[in-house]
Amino acid sequence: MTQTSPVGRPLRPRGKLLQEDARRHHRSLLLQQLFREGPASRADLARTSGLTRVTVSDLVGELVADGLVEELGAPAESRVGKPPTLVGLAADSTHVIGIDLSATDRMTGAVINLAGEVQARHELARDGAVGADAVALVHRLAADLIAMTRRPVLGIGVGSPGVVDAGGTVIDAPNLAWTDAPLAATLAEAFGLPVFVANDANTAVLGEHTFGATGDGGLMVLRVGTGVGAGLVLEGSLLHGHLGAAGEIGHVVVDPDGEVCACSRTGCLETILAVPHLRRRLSGEVDPTAVLTDAGERLGVVLAPVVGTLNLHELVLSGPTELLDGPLLDAADRVIRERTMPVSSAGLTVRTSRLGEDVVLVGAAVLVLAGQLGVS
Amino acid sequence: MTQTSPVGRPLRPRGKLLQEDARRHHRSLLLQQLFREGPASRADLARTSGLTRVTVSDLVGELVADGLVEELGAPAESRVGKPPTLVGLAADSTHVIGIDLSATDRMTGAVINLAGEVQARHELARDGAVGADAVALVHRLAADLIAMTRRPVLGIGVGSPGVVDAGGTVIDAPNLAWTDAPLAATLAEAFGLPVFVANDANTAVLGEHTFGATGDGGLMVLRVGTGVGAGLVLEGSLLHGHLGAAGEIGHVVVDPDGEVCACSRTGCLETILAVPHLRRRLSGEVDPTAVLTDAGERLGVVLAPVVGTLNLHELVLSGPTELLDGPLLDAADRVIRERTMPVSSAGLTVRTSRLGEDVVLVGAAVLVLAGQLGVS
Known part of the structure; x- marks a missing residue:
């Protein structure tokens, strides 16, 4: 996988x-x-x-x-x-450590069994840790989690923001101020366990594909948080893209007359959909449904060409359900169907993640299951 | 493949x-x-x-x-x-018959060697033939082509418009008035040869991938003719999509205030990019560059989310080069780069097909090479 x-x-x-x-x-x-x-x-x-x-x-x-x-x-x-x-x-014979680094304020982890079920959770506040301090925090979290299970540990999986290479080195994660951080290698050396590190959106789509999806058709998981990014499983395999940058839809321009984005261009999808922008707009408006519907419609416009091109089976929104599940998802679903052929949208399901906030943790466990046991 | x-x-x-x-x-x-x-x-x-x-x-x-x-x-x-x-x-030891049914006024075919080189060409006017008459015309074309080579024939490949299933039955091709037409089976029975039939856009992308592409990164071939459709090879494999409808981008809505489309919706990509629409607009305007630039910009808008999501390596426009190669392609290329992250577009090449009008014929030969020799 x-x-x-x-x-x-x-x-x-x-x-x-x-x-x-x-x-x-x-x-x-x-x-x-x-x-x-x-x-x-x-x-x-x-x-x-x-x-x-x-x-x-x-x-x-x-x-x-x-x-x-x-x-x-x-x-x-x-x-x-x-x-x-x-x-x-024997689902509980062996445990896997899953770690999710996608939140900005904390690092979360879990002990997960072979059936993808979370057995125990643990998190550490980030307190703004970056660089080597952030690496040390990941090590502490992993040590704490390993101490929480009495079963043999099959390996450690990590979903990290940013670009991650096939060897588990984080090439670039601005949030954590990591450049070429060999996270898999240092964790493997410290704990003597197999370690797998992947981009958090790719990790999420693997989790959803293995433990949340209903079929084997094309699956896209759109992660909506501080930023916006996607992971895709097409024809049964994770899509990496030409230079490993598949899923970078957060900075596709949706509204050239819109707000200036942190990336310095104007009207990127993130300026419309990222959680801080949504919350700011909701706090200033009297009609929250109108705000969420507008964001969903704009999301539909940007996703329609993707749905038409890929003939997706499932499009999954992953993030705060109080924002995503409701007018936003309904509007996106409607606009995608209005803007694509029936043959493209007939088999399509648009929904929120079945794994909720655990999608990256469970996906991190899938990295280990796939890598160590060949199952996914 | x-x-x-x-x-x-x-x-x-x-x-x-x-x-x-x-x-x-x-x-x-x-x-x-x-x-x-x-x-x-x-x-x-x-x-x-x-x-x-x-x-x-x-x-x-x-x-x-x-x-x-x-x-x-x-x-x-x-x-x-x-x-x-x-x-x-031994490239010329054995020949392959390639047939292209994508034109509306004729059926074209070629004798192709194992290196993908066209050895001889032949075409028959369609004269509006549909249904069983159109099937009979394909059989005549195949017989003519087989008679044109003295080498053993490895098989027959056909690129057909419409939806084609894995067994080579054309499920639905409105242009030819074919519904559930078992084209591969009837040709195989008539000629005693292995026959492979696939959708013309998928056939085109296989041809370009095998004989025209520069690398193994994601490749999308956008066919611009009477209609508009795409074929994709991602991570080395043809993308089929959930219900076999990958590449259906021609009827994605680009301009909700635009022209009414043949499909009854408004402002589909086809109303902007299909050859008849482009020619009509060019015949009524004094500034052809403005017409082609406008079409290219609109194409860029609809393709930017696709490029961002897939991190494509090559985006290839296939169709009349006098329309596509120049202001249209330049404008599409520019808008795609303006609307995506540098990480998405840095490795991207936007160009016309290296195989020109032969892309479906050569792709049809690739169907046979892949199916019979396992090469592609």
């Missing part, structure tokens, strides 16, 4: 690596099947994976020994002959 | 099929290498494919016997020791 590379995986000799890669791939096939479809018998797993019964039994034995898979006994409805024993993913 | 299924491939027993699939996959690996990188020695092929020397020699022997690959002797610069013999794709 994601092309983010793991950091902290020990190097192995090349000959061994190919054999291990095949085994790892086969393990992933079985885990993916149990992850997506739920409990199954060994015979089911052999049938769907195309592996032999012997290989499946061998790998399942290994996964049970590792604690990732558990024996569930026979299904209740079995009546004729010796019922097959089902095995299933 | 494309998910279009071949039609006309004989069915084989399942056990045999798996073995043959592995062999076919390995053949494709070698052909893909020769197709993309040019001539290579057997040792080079073994190194890059990861296959053993013995397997490579065996497969190359088979490909030479099939005529797809030829021995090229030793490279001139070899001086020390026994020079390795190079093998290369």
Whole structure:
């Protein structure tokens, strides 16, 4: 799913690596099947994976020994002959640490199980920390979270603002004053765990795709916060874009006669939709519905060409639901349909995130699940 | 590359099929290498494919016997020791029939070699043929083209207007009055050849991606003709969209106060950019540059959100160059850059197609190359 590379995986000799890669791939096939479809018998797993019964039994034995898979006994409805024993993913056998750095005033984290369920939460106030202080704060948060679970930790996932490269280095995150910050490498060294870092909007769309989406059609998650950015999963894969800048829709100009933006151009989508701008406009107006409807209509205008071009399945708004869910979403939905062909909008759902404020945390866990177990 | 299924491939027993699939996959690996990188020695092929020397020699022997690959002797610069013999794709050993149904007044076709070079052309006037008459005309064109080459024909590729499913059935093409027309199946039956049919904009983007693009970044080809539609290759794969309707940007509303469109809505991109509208406006104006600049600016407005969202590498306009190449393209390019972040537009090239009017024909050949040889 994601092309983010793991950091902290020990190097192995090349000959061994190919054999291990095949085994790892086969393990992933079985885990993916149990992850997506739920409990199954060994015979089911052999049938769907195309592996032999012997290989499946061998790998399942290994996964049970590792604690990732558990024996569930026979299904209740079995009546004729010796019922097959089902095995299933042991969701709470292993935990993942998810960290969300997208808020401006705090860093949030969670202990998450293999089913994407938050088991415990923790957050630290940022108090304006930037640069090395902000890195130290992420380390403290990770240490606190690891101490909160007694299960083995599969890895650490981080959703960071800004541009993040495939090796987990934050190339540029102005908010945190990070330039070429090797966050994955330093966390991996400090904790001896695999670490995955990705842009927060990309992390969000992976979370929504894995644990919130209804299908496998194109999914766009638009994150509305201090800024506005998007993550996209198209044809089952995260869209990176030519120079890794896919989803940069916040500074697309919507209204050339509008407000001057922080980026120095005029009328960017952010000047209309970002939370501080929305709240300021709501505080000065007597008719909040009119403000939200206007913002939603302008959002619809900018998204209609995107929906028409991509034939999206789901367009998800992620941010404060008291702002997004209601007149704003309704207006955006209406304008998108008015401005595209029925063939483009017939299969489209416009909604808010099913994961709410947890979407980046859960997505950060998906980075680890995909990278370490090959499931997503 | 494309998910279009071949039609006309004989069915084989399942056990045999798996073995043959592995062999076919390995053949494709070698052909893909020769197709993309040019001539290579057997040792080079073994190194890059990861296959053993013995397997490579065996497969190359088979490909030479099939005529797809030829021995090229030793490279001139070899001086020390026994020079390795190079093998290369035998571009003219086998031909492909490409057919373009996107024009309203004629059907065009070509005999194309494995390097994507047009060897011969042929066209038939449509004279308003629709329905079964139009199908009969495609069959006549295919028969004429097959008679024009003495080489073995690898298959027939067709770029058709309208919505085309993965099995090569044209679901809906109003221009030709086709509804659920099983074009691939009837052509395959008539000629005993593998046939691939896809939407013309998707076919065009495959042609440009394989034989006209400069890189592997996101590519969008905007076809401007009687209508306007787009095809996209993102992260190396053709974008289909949720219901197979990706690229339907022609009826995205650009100007709600504009002209009424054939689709009954107002101010669709087609009312601004389609060739008949452009020609009509040019014939009534004294300043053609102003007309073309205005159309280009409006195109830039509708494409800016798409470019920002996708971080495209190349945006290609395909259609009459006397209309597109000049003030129109320049204005679109300028407005897209004015309306997106530098990070979105820095790596972007906006240009006309390198394949000119042949883009659908060559793309139709790519459908066959991808489907039959696994190269693209």
